[in-house]
Amino acid sequence: xxxxxxxxxxILVLGATSDIARALVGQLVADGCERVVLAGRDPDRxxxxxxxxxxxxxxxxTTTTFDATQINEAAAxxxxxxxxxxxxxxxxxxxxxxxxxxxxxxxPVRVARCISVNFTWPAAALARVAHHLREQGAGxxxxxxxxxxxxxxxxxxxxxxAKAGLDAYARTLNQSLVGSxxxxxxxxxxxxxxxxxxxxxxxxxxxxxxxxxxxxxxxxERGAAVVWSPTSLQGIFTILRLLPEVIWRRLPF
Amino acid sequence: xxxxxAAEADAPAATGDRPAPGAVRVLTxxxxxxxxxxxxxxxxxxxxxxxxxxxxxxxxxxAVIARGLGRSYGxxxxxxGGLVIDTTGLAGIGPIGEDGVVEVGAGVSLSxxxxxxxxxxxxxxxxxxxxxxxIGGAVAADIHGKNxxxxxxxxxxxxxxxLATPTxxxxxxxxxxxxxxxxxxxxxxxxxxxxxxCIRMRPVETAWMRVDSECHGDLDAVMDAxxxxxxxxxxxxxxxxxxxxxxxxxxxxxxxxxxxDRSELAAAHRRDPLAPPGDARLRLPFVLPTSLVNGxxxxxxxxxWYAKSRSASGRIRHLGGFFHPLDAVADWPRxxxxxxxxxxxxxxxxxxxxxxxxxxxxxxxASAPCSMAVLKRFGPGDPGPLSFPEAGWxxxxxxxxxxxxxxxxxxxxxxxxLAAGGRVYLAKDSxxxxxxxxxxxxxxxxxxxxxxxxxxxxxxxxxxxxxxRIGPVE
Numbered sequence: 001x002x003x004x005x006x007x008x009x010x011i012l013v014l015g016a017t018s019d020i021a022r023a024l025v026g027q028l029v030a031d032g033c034e035r036v037v038l039a040g041r042d043p044d045r046x047x048x049x050x051x052x053x054x055x056x057x058x059x060x061x062t063t064t065t066f067d068a069t070q071i072n073e074a075a076a077x078x079x080x081x082x083x084x085x086x087x088x089x090x091x092x093x094x095x096x097x098x099x100x101x102x103x104x105x106x107x108p109v110r111v112a113r114c115i116s117v118n119f120t121w122p123a124a125a126l127a128r129v130a131h132h133l134r135e136q137g138a139g140x141x142x143x144x145x146x147x148x149x150x151x152x153x154x155x156x157x158x159x160x161x162a163k164a165g166l167d168a169y170a171r172t173l174n175q176s177l178v179g180s181x182x183x184x185x186x187x188x189x190x191x192x193x194x195x196x197x198x199x200x201x202x203x204x205x206x207x208x209x210x211x212x213x214x215x216x217x218x219x220x221e222r223g224a225a226v227v228w229s230p231t232s233l234q235g236i237f238t239i240l241r242l243l244p245e246v247i248w249r250r251l252p253f
Numbered sequence: 254x255x256x257x258x259a260a261e262a263d264a265p266a267a268t269g270d271r272p273a274p275g276a277v278r279v280l281t282x283x284x285x286x287x288x289x290x291x292x293x294x295x296x297x298x299x300x301x302x303x304x305x306x307x308x309x310x311x312x313x314x315x316a317v318i319a320r321g322l323g324r325s326y327g328x329x330x331x332x333x334g335g336l337v338i339d340t341t342g343l344a345g346i347g348p349i350g351e352d353g354v355v356e357v358g359a360g361v362s363l364s365x366x367x368x369x370x371x372x373x374x375x376x377x378x379x380x381x382x383x384x385x386x387x388i389g390g391a392v393a394a395d396i397h398g399k400n401x402x403x404x405x406x407x408x409x410x411x412x413x414x415x416l417a418t419p420t421x422x423x424x425x426x427x428x429x430x431x432x433x434x435x436x437x438x439x440x441x442x443x444x445x446x447x448x449x450x451c452i453r454m455r456p457v458e459t460a461w462m463r464v465d466s467e468c469h470g471d472l473d474a475v476m477d478a479x480x481x482x483x484x485x486x487x488x489x490x491x492x493x494x495x496x497x498x499x500x501x502x503x504x505x506x507x508x509x510x511x512x513x514d515r516s517e518l519a520a521a522h523r524r525d526p527l528a529p530p531g532d533a534r535l536r537l538p539f540v541l542p543t544s545l546v547n548g549x550x551x552x553x554x555x556x557x558w559y560a561k562s563r564s565a566s567g568r569i570r571h572l573g574g575f576f577h578p579l580d581a582v583a584d585w586p587r588x589x590x591x592x593x594x595x596x597x598x599x600x601x602x603x604x605x606x607x608x609x610x611x612x613x614x615x616x617x618x619a620s621a622p623c624s625m626a627v628l629k630r631f632g633p634g635d636p637g638p639l640s641f642p643e644a645g646w647x648x649x650x651x652x653x654x655x656x657x658x659x660x661x662x663x664x665x666x667x668x669x670x671l672a673a674g675g676r677v678y679l680a681k682d683s684x685x686x687x688x689x690x691x692x693x694x695x696x697x698x699x700x701x702x703x704x705x706x707x708x709x710x711x712x713x714x715x716x717x718x719x720x721x722r723i724g725p726v727e
Contacts, residue, residue, distance in 0.1 A: 001720040003660075003684040003686075003720065004284065004287055004595050004683035005684060087719070134290075135334060137289050137290035137291050137334035138333035179277070179279060180279075181289045181291075182290075218657065221660075223592060
């Protein structure tokens with residue numbers, strides 16, 4: 001069970017090979033989380049993540065692989081995670097793929113894949129997570145959204161719109177869970193220096209996976225519904241969101 | 254080592270489940286942290302509780318715990334996904350015998366028992382800082398009060414208990430199944446659902462107290478004074494100003510009291526000397542959007558409180574104000590805003606009194622405001638394997654959740670307490686980890702053995718028992 005500071009005893013991570021997820025697992029295990037269930041795509045990276053969690057002090061680490069383009073398997077992955085962990089205090093949904101937009105634009109199948117991995121699969125999985133949280137009468141889900149979905153830019157609109165969908169879905173799922181004992185928290189990182197953004201030019205406000213993880217843990221402790229990481233992005237995006245389309249489309253991104 | 258249990262594996266919803274009594278409600282403890290949802294059955298009588306325990310095993314997630322007035326600060330009276338039996342319907346109070354012995358339902362509050370008893374000149378043997386706790390809760394936490402140094406904790410005054418367990422109803426006492434009796438004393442409801450108890454009340458002439466108050470400028474002086482007044486008074490406690498630093502560090506006010514005789518009362522009170530305490534005068538109607546309890550407000554309050562306190566001896570005060578000052582404001586935890594607060598209470602042996610100061614110091618270092626700090630000396634403990642009090646210094650602290658370093662600070666204080674051979678009070682706990690708990694309560698194995706006998710399937714569970722891994726692990 002979670003303690004009064006919202007630190008979980010058991011976690012299920014979907015998209016466990018993501019750098020942000022690994023940083024988050026590291027901090028939660030350091031804070032006393034003992035059971036860690038990891039699900040990810042790449043078996044090698046997954047076993048690295050498992051070793052990392054064990055080294056950090058987790059007593060029980062279990063892994064499985066899945067493919068986020070296989071929508072029909074989402075529920076089974078979640079069910080497996082909940083049975084492997086016994087009771088799951090926190091589900092981290094860090095599934096995501098940042099691909100090359102210009103190439104995606106030319107290929108409708110790639111567009112569909114990007115939407116699938118960033119929105120459809122996580123949404124399907126979350127529906128099943130919500131079922132388990134209701135049944136447990138407790139537990140939380142953390143959904144990795146992105147500021148890219150807050151005001152979608154044309155240079156990144158496929159990924160951005162998928163994240164926008166996931167963000168809205170997760171926030172509203174949280175409302176539907178009121179009274180069930182379960183809840184969902186959305187985390188909106190800005191540009192994070194990680195494997196996902198390798199080779200991309202970092203903007204002035206870039207953060208690290210560790211600081212996103214830290215902001216996430218603090219958000220859990222204060223019972224937040226939405227966490228911005230870093231916090232300053234909230235102000236910036238509140239203004240960006242208000243810009244009229246005529247100005248927005250002339251901006252250089 | 255916990256194995257992922259097959260029983261927890263997900264099955265299609267609700268096939269073959271028995272019809273579930275009670276509506277699902279989100280519950281928290283008094284500190285308002287860690288909410289969880291459970292079906293809540295408002296039990297009207299003993300038969301209903303027996304039925305619930307018998308049929309719970311057929312549920313998909315079999316787990317049951319009793320809940321009284323929800324005054325445990327942490328997660329002791331909640332059971333996520335399971336069944337919570339609200340026992341406040343067991344409200345019968347029998348006639349009080351000439352020897353002060355009374356049989357009461359487990360859902361009777363100390364407040365109700367006080368009202369019933371005072372009219373006939375009987376007071377409850379032990380009362381904590383609130384009278385809004387049930388008898389069942391008082392036994393399950395083996396509560397203590399300002400008279401612990403003299404009279405011990407609550408269960409020392411319990412003659413017998415009626416306990417419903419998954420294997421049947423047991424009548425237990427110090428002579429009939431003493432293992433189960435003492436495991437239930439402080440057992441946090443994990444040995445069964447209390448139905449009734451026989452309690453020995455204390456005779457009093459009035460509902461008034463004769464109180465000596467002493468202000469002392471630092472921690473050593475407060476501790477010396479407590480030790481001194483314990484020899485001469487039945488009730489004693491010290492309020493500490495945890496915001497004070499340097500030469501004022503640990504300053505506080507020591508209150509020592511005894512029941513007043515009729516002859517000591519002012520004429521106005523002599524007409525109705527046994528008038529029971531009244532109801533709460535104020536109520537906070539909603540949870541404040543943000544905590545009003547912060548470093549600045551706490552420091553200002555503490556300064557003002559210390560400044561207004563005067564040493565005085567022989568003041569006559571009503572026992573409501575002396576024992577239960579916080580009961581004047583119903584739902585006061587709502588002041589702490591949506592994040593709630595943590596209560597932390599520990600005891601350390603007398604020889605290691607310095608842990609008290611080091612704990613306060615560490616919290617000051619963490620910039621964690623402490624809105625209430627209460628220091629007391631315990632007398633010898635009860636035989637209950639999970640009963641909290643034992644001879645030594647006990648410090649209780651109210652700490653709003655929020656300061657980033659608070660969690661780590663408390664973990665470090667756990668280590669200090671453990672190294673000193675002390676322990677943390679489960680009725681107030683919401684954040685201890687399983688390993689530290691097991692080390693603090695070395696007689697846990699004894700408790701588990703009794704528990705397995707009356708609850709072989711591990712039906713009795715709470716969020717607290719799961720967090721601390723008492724009983725079968727999921």
